[in-house]
Structure formats: structure tokens, C-alpha cells
Amino acid sequence: MLEILQATDEQVETIEGREVMAVREDTVPLLRLARAFNLSAENESDAFYVILVGNAERRLGIVVDRLKDQQEIVIKPLGKRLSETPA
DSSP: OOEEEEEEGGGEEEETTEEEEEETTEEEEEEEHHHHTTOOOSOOSSEEEEEEEEOSSSEEEEEESOOSOOOOOOOOOOOHHHHTSOO
């Protein structure tokens, strides 16, 4: 997983019959899990979450109605004092 975004239907476009969304400088194809598994969408509002997966060159946005739990993680360098500490 690369990141999770909150989006709206207004941000979704259709290109050659596929839903896509602009994420920064890239166009990312979307996969709606509710449609892929023939489920009814629980969320009636136009807001949803997009879970970006893949690598830098090939990415996919998985659209879900809601998240069960979410945490933000910040990764920071250890700094010069600890850079020479053996692992």
C-alpha cells in the first residue's frame, strides 16, 4: 500500500470505459470493490476512500466505501548521531 486518499465522484473521470483519477501528476485506474464483487455500495454519499497500491510506475486505486481503522505513520531519519551505530 502506498497511501490512502479521500475522494469524491467529481474527481473521477472515464477514459475508454474505465474509471480513472488524477493523483498529483499521474492518472491512476480505479477498481471499485463493490462492483468487482457484485455488492451494493453501503455509502450513499459521493465521498469514498481510494487505497493506492503498486509501485512508482504501475499503480491502482482500490475504491472502498469506508475504512475500519486508520493510523498515520511518519518515517523520519535517525540523524547524524545514530547514523554510525552498528545494526
